[in-house]
Each structure stands twice: as structure tokens, then as C-alpha cells.
Amino acid sequence: MKELRLMKGNEAIAEGAIRCGCDGYFGYPITPQSEILEHLMAEKPYEKTGMVVLQAESEVASINMVYGGGAVGKKVMTTSSSPGVSLMQEGLSYIAGAEIPALCVNVVRGGPGLGTIQPSQADYFQTVKGGGHGDYRLITLAPASVQEMYDFVELGFDLAFKYRNPVMILSDGIIGQVMEKVEVGDYKPRWTDEYIAETFPWAATGKPKKRDHNIVTSLQLESAKQEKVNLRLQAKYKECEANEVRYETIQCEDADYILVAYGSSARICQKVLQLAREEGIKVGLIRPITLWPFPKQIIHDIGIKAKGILSVEMNAGQMIEDVMLAVECKVPVKHYGRFGGIVPTPSEILQALKNF
Amino acid sequence: MTREEIIKPENLVYKKTSVLTDNVMHYCPGCGHGLTHRLIAEVIDEMGIQDKTIGVAPVGCAVLAYNYFDVDCIEAAHGRAPALGTAIKRLYPEHFVFTYQGDGDLAAIGTAETIHACNRGENFTMIFVNNGIYGMTGGQMAPTTLKDMKTSTSPYGRDLQTMGNPLKITELIAQLPGALYVTRQAVYTPALARKCKKAIRQAFENQKLKQGISFIEIVSNCNSGWKLSPIQANEWLEQNMLPFYPLGDLKNNK
Numbered sequence: 001m002k003e004l005r006l007m008k009g010n011e012a013i014a015e016g017a018i019r020c021g022c023d024g025y026f027g028y029p030i031t032p033q034s035e036i037l038e039h040l041m042a043e044k045p046y047e048k049t050g051m052v053v054l055q056a057e058s059e060v061a062s063i064n065m066v067y068g069g070g071a072v073g074k075k076v077m078t079t080s081s082s083p084g085v086s087l088m089q090e091g092l093s094y095i096a097g098a099e100i101p102a103l104c105v106n107v108v109r110g111g112p113g114l115g116t117i118q119p120s121q122a123d124y125f126q127t128v129k130g131g132g133h134g135d136y137r138l139i140t141l142a143p144a145s146v147q148e149m150y151d152f153v154e155l156g157f158d159l160a161f162k163y164r165n166p167v168m169i170l171s172d173g174i175i176g177q178v179m180e181k182v183e184v185g186d187y188k189p190r191w192t193d194e195y196i197a198e199t200f201p202w203a204a205t206g207k208p209k210k211r212d213h214n215i216v217t218s219l220q221l222e223s224a225k226q227e228k229v230n231l232r233l234q235a236k237y238k239e240c241e242a243n244e245v246r247y248e249t250i251q252c253e254d255a256d257y258i259l260v261a262y263g264s265s266a267r268i269c270q271k272v273l274q275l276a277r278e279e280g281i282k283v284g285l286i287r288p289i290t291l292w293p294f295p296k297q298i299i300h301d302i303g304i305k306a307k308g309i310l311s312v313e314m315n316a317g318q319m320i321e322d323v324m325l326a327v328e329c330k331v332p333v334k335h336y337g338r339f340g341g342i343v344p345t346p347s348e349i350l351q352a353l354k355n356f
Numbered sequence: 357m358t359r360e361e362i363i364k365p366e367n368l369v370y371k372k373t374s375v376l377t378d379n380v381m382h383y384c385p386g387c388g389h390g391l392t393h394r395l396i397a398e399v400i401d402e403m404g405i406q407d408k409t410i411g412v413a414p415v416g417c418a419v420l421a422y423n424y425f426d427v428d429c430i431e432a433a434h435g436r437a438p439a440l441g442t443a444i445k446r447l448y449p450e451h452f453v454f455t456y457q458g459d460g461d462l463a464a465i466g467t468a469e470t471i472h473a474c475n476r477g478e479n480f481t482m483i484f485v486n487n488g489i490y491g492m493t494g495g496q497m498a499p500t501t502l503k504d505m506k507t508s509t510s511p512y513g514r515d516l517q518t519m520g521n522p523l524k525i526t527e528l529i530a531q532l533p534g535a536l537y538v539t540r541q542a543v544y545t546p547a548l549a550r551k552c553k554k555a556i557r558q559a560f561e562n563q564k565l566k567q568g569i570s571f572i573e574i575v576s577n578c579n580s581g582w583k584l585s586p587i588q589a590n591e592w593l594e595q596n597m598l599p600f601y602p603l604g605d606l607k608n609n610k
Contacts, residue, residue: 023447024443024446024447026443052443052446052447054442054443054446056439056472057468057469057472058468060436060439060468060469061436061439061442061468061469061472062439064432064433064436064439064440064443064469065439065440065442065443066443067430067432067433067436067439067440067443068412068430068432068439068440068441068442068443068444069443069444069447071430071440071444072410072430072443072444072447072448074447076443076447090433091433091436094433098430098431193448204410204428204429204430204444205410205428205448206407206408206409206410206427206428206448206451207406207407207409207426207427207428208407209407213377213422213425213426213427213428213429214428214429215422215423215428215429215430215431216429216430216431217413217422217429217430217431218431219419219420219431
């Protein structure tokens with residue numbers, strides 16, 4: 001019998017963490033995602049599964065707690081919203097450099113600066129193009145429903161440990177705050193210390209006599225060694241690009257125009273498809289589920305057959321650059337977006353499509 | 357007497373602990389880091405906890421400490437070692453966790469992480485080596501640099517009016533309810549090194565109690581940064597550092 005719950009996207013993140021066997025959550029309150037920490041504290045997961053929950057002194061501390069927890073082979077995560085995630089960029093760079101599995105959630109709000117507490121997708125560049133220093137990539141999942149908020153916690157940990165790489169769930173204030181039906185799974189037990197020591201030979205779990213000491217570091221003082229690290233990372237990223245691209249296509253088969261949108265924007269675009277088709281305009285939607293690795297092949301294959309592509313984002317036009325690269329500028333690509341926390345309506349987007 | 361007659365177990369009075377690797381240390385001759393490392397390694401060895409110890413290295417002169425301790429180690433970002441220590445100890449509460457930091461790392465960029473880890477009463481051991489200068493980057497002013505002390509960024513001496521005051525962070529930490537044991541030690545004489553080792557031993561033993569943080573400041577030297585010979589540096593330490601940073605326990609609630 002499947003358990004159905006009505007919950008907020010933020011609560012779904014917390015519930016997904018407890019039930020997938022997460023070992024530790026370290027976070028700092030910030031709107032619009034504080035329900036994650038609140039839900040975790042209220043649920044007392046340390047009594048249910050032994051999961052550690054700690055309110056840290058800052059986002060800087062949170063991400064470094066995650067660095068420490070990941071380095072000892074535990075499933076650990078943090079969550080925040082845009083200004084807080086900016087503070088975490090240093091830590092994410094270290095985590096990527098030291099090849100530590102870790103999960104981070106950004107429930108994006110409008111910026112720059114303190115910006116607004118309303119929903120936004122303005123952190124696309126920060127997430128998929130770097131954010132922190134050095135050549136690294138974050139595997140980025142973009143949920144478009146509360147169910148995906150729940151599911152992507154476990155998926156995020158799976159990917160983080162498969163690639164020893166930080167994973168970002170790039171959500172937004174709508175998906176974080178909206179309430180929807182969620183099918184939740186059973187409580188999975190956390191990994192035992194013995195399992196971790198056996199399964200993750202790189203983890204700093206305490207040195208037994210039989211092996212050398214493990215060193216988890218992102219430092220290589222010799223350039224030749226650092227270049228080797230960079231080459232290894234790049235090879236790993238290539239593997240991610242080959243294996244982990246996820247997307248959804250809706251009504252693209254006969255479409256003259258293609259919308260490309262992720263997260264909340266993709267939900268709004270589904271309504272646009274309906275309105276457009278009622279007026280006889282054949283429109284399809286490609287929804288990237290992974291923003292990195294970006295679904296460039298499918299956007300290329302579908303996109304080049306279209307008369308035009310509209311990249312719909314709650315920002316000033318960020319993902320559009322990746323869409324244009326995907327279709328190699330062979331098809332006109334335009335952007336429609338609102339920002340500052342304004343959510344575009346389906347009719348606005350339809351009008352933008354008509355203006356193509 | 358032949359060599360064979362000398363090399364007998366009963367004649368062995370000292371040997372290098374196996375918890376230190378054979379890697380050649382990069383520290384300057386006369387620097388207190390090497391000796392401090394040895395004392396920590398000896399304590400881990402004597403307690404028989406090598407397989408249950410996780411160390412966190414800083415950014416600064418001791419950034420490569422993980423090459424010398426033969427225990428599992430993690431290299432933290434600048435100032436963040438106490439955040440890592442917090443998570444590691446909470447996720448492995450029966451392990452022994454220590455952080456190792458210098459003054460710039462612990463008392464400037466990492467002040468927030470230091471204060472809050474101590475205030476929460478995290479059950480790990482913090483080692484704080486204070487030599488009043490940024491050694492690795494070439495001798496710049498540190499939060500603990502003394503009044504009138506010359507460094508490369510206070511070339512005419514630390515002017516308190518414009519550069520602020522040297523920070524007694526250990527006194528601050530002693531005020532916090534989460535701190536179980538707070539002490540200030542030194543290693544520049546054999547007697548002080550032996551005393552310091554006892555303090556390190558207590559700081560590690562305290563982890564079994566789970567009653568809060570054990571914090572050890574070690575007032576040390578930086579002959580390269582201070583531009584003194586090793587002997588002169590130790591004399592300078594005694595004459596200038598110790599009056600401002602007096603040795604002894606600040607708190608021992610055990």
C-alpha cells in the first residue's frame with residue numbers, strides 16, 4: 001500500500017532525506033526554504049533513523065559540515081536559498097575538488113543581492129557554469145513538482161556517490177512552497193559504518209592497520225599533479241554527460257514551435273501548450289530535468305526541425321545560451337522571462353510565442 | 357661495546373611513533389609545528405586509537421599536516437576546520453576527532469566556526485598553534501600579532517589605533533559553556549613539551565566524556581617570519597609572547 005501525503009515542496013525534501021537513509025543535515029534558515037529545517041527538527045529523525053540534524057551558525061559552516069560529513073563517507077546534505085547558496089560556493093568548489101559526494105538544494109529566490117524572497121530561476125548560471133572557483137561541474141537536478149522534490153533527494157545521493165561529486169537540486173520558491181500530493185517510500189536504513197568503510201575505500205573513516213591512511217584534499221602543490229586531477233575530473237564529467245542526461249518532452253512530435261523550460265516555468269508552459277493548441281498553434285515543450293549535464297542532443301534533434309524555440313525562464317535569459325549552443329544557432333531562439341519574483345502567466349508566454 | 361650489544365630492547369629509551377609517517381616535514385628548522393605533531397601522534401599511539409582517529413588539517417603552514425599524521429585526514433578550507441570537525445564527530449561519535457589550526461585560520465577567517473563549535477560543546481579536540489604571524493604566506497600580520505610587532509603587513513610595527521588589538525581568543529573560548537577544557541601550552545623547552553603532551557592526552561581522553569570541546573592553544577615560534585634564529589625566536593617568544601599569552605589552564609571542568 002503506497003503512502004500518500006499532502007505536503008509542501010520543502011517538506012518533501014526533508015521527508016525524502018529522512019526516508020532515503022540520509023545521515024546528516026546541516027543548514028541555516030533562509031526564506032523561502034526554512035520549512036526544510038523546521039520539518040526535520042519537528043520529525044526528530046535522530047530517533048527514527050539516527051540521522052543528525054544541526055542548525056549551523058551560517059551557510060559557510062553548513063557547507064563545510066557537509067564537506068566533512070561527505071569526506072567520511074556519510075550521506076549528508078544542506079539546503080538554502082540564493083544568498084545563502086552564494087556563501088556556499090567556496091565549499092562546493094572544495095567538495096568538487098576533493099571529489100566528495102554531497103547534496104545541496106537551492107530553493108531559488110530573486111536577486112542579485114538580498115533581492116526578493118519570491119520565486120526566481122536567476123541562479124542558473126551560478127549553478128551550471130561554476131559559481132565557485134576552478135574547473136568543476138555540479139550535477140544539477142531541476143524538480144518541477146513536489147513529488148520530484150521528494151524523489152530527487154534519493155536520486156541526488158545516488159548520483160553524488162556514483163560520481164563522487166556534489167549534486168545540486170535547483171528548485172525555486174514556487175516548488176518549495178506549493179502543496180501537492182506526494183507518494184512517499186518506506187524508511188530505508190542508513191548505511192552502517194562497516195558498509196561505508198568497505199564500500200568507499202577513499203573515505204576518511206579511520207585507518208585500519210591493513211591500509212594506508214586516507215587523505216581527502218583538494219590541494220596539489222605541483223602543477224603536473226593538479227593537471228592530472230583536472231583531467232580526471234573532466235573525464236568524469238564526460239561520463240556524466242554520456243550517462244546522466246534527463247529530460248521530458250511533451251507534444252513535440254508535430255510541433256512548429258518548441259518551448260524549453262525547467263522547474264516552475266515548465267509547469268506554466270504546460271498550460272501554454274494547451275492554450276496555443278486551442279488556437280491552432282502547434283507547440284511542444286522540452287523540459288530539462290538535468291540542467292547539467294544539459295540535454296543538448298534532444299534539444300538539437302527536436303529543435304532544428306522547429307520554426308523557432310522560446311526559452312522560458314524566470315530570469316533575464318540564462319539557459320537560452322545553452323539552448324542556442326544546442327541547436328548551433330540554426331533555428332531562431334528567443335527568451336521570455338519575468339524576474340524579481342514575478343511569475344509569468346501562460347497568456348504572457350503565449351503572446352511572446354505569437355510575437356516570434 | 358659492539359653495535360649488536362647496544363641494539364637491545366632494554367636499551368631502547370626513545371623511538372619515533374608509528375603514528376607519524378616517514379615523510380620529511382616541510383617545516384622550517386626550529387619551528388614548533390614538528391614537535392607539536394609528534395606529541396599528538398604519540399598520544400594517539402599511546403591511547404591505541406590510530407584506527408579511530410580522524411584529523412582535520414587547516415590552511416596555513418600546517419596545510420600538509422595530513423602527510424605527517426598516519427591517520428585518516430581531511431584538508432579543510434581556510435578557517436573551516438571546526439565545521440568539519442563538528443560534522444565528523446557527530447557522524448562518528450565514538451571516533452576521536454581533532455582539528456589543527458594556526459592563528460590566522462582559527463582566530464581571523466574562521467572565528468565564527470571556532471566560537472560556535474566551542475559554544476555548542478562539540479566533543480572533539482581543537483589544537484591551536486599561535487605564533488602571532490601568517491607563516492606560510494610570508495609573514496603577514498595575524499589576529500594574534502603583538503602590539504608594535506613588525507610583520508610584512510605591519511612593517512613599522514602593529515599600531516593598535518589603526519590595525520586593531522591582538523585577539524586573546526583562548527580567553528574568549530574559556531567563557532563559553534560548551535568548553536570543557538581550555539589550556540595554553542608551549543613546546544619550546546623539553547619540560548614544556550612534556551607538559552603539553554599531558555594536556556593533549558587529557559584533551560583526547562575528554563572525548564570519551566562527551567561533555568564539550570577541549571581546546572589547546574600552543575604558543576609557538578616562527579623564526580622565519582620573525583626573522584630570528586631558532587634560539588633567538590624562542591627567547592623572543594618567552595620575553596614577548598608569554599607575558600601577553602600566559603601559559604596554564606584557563607578552564608578545566610573535568
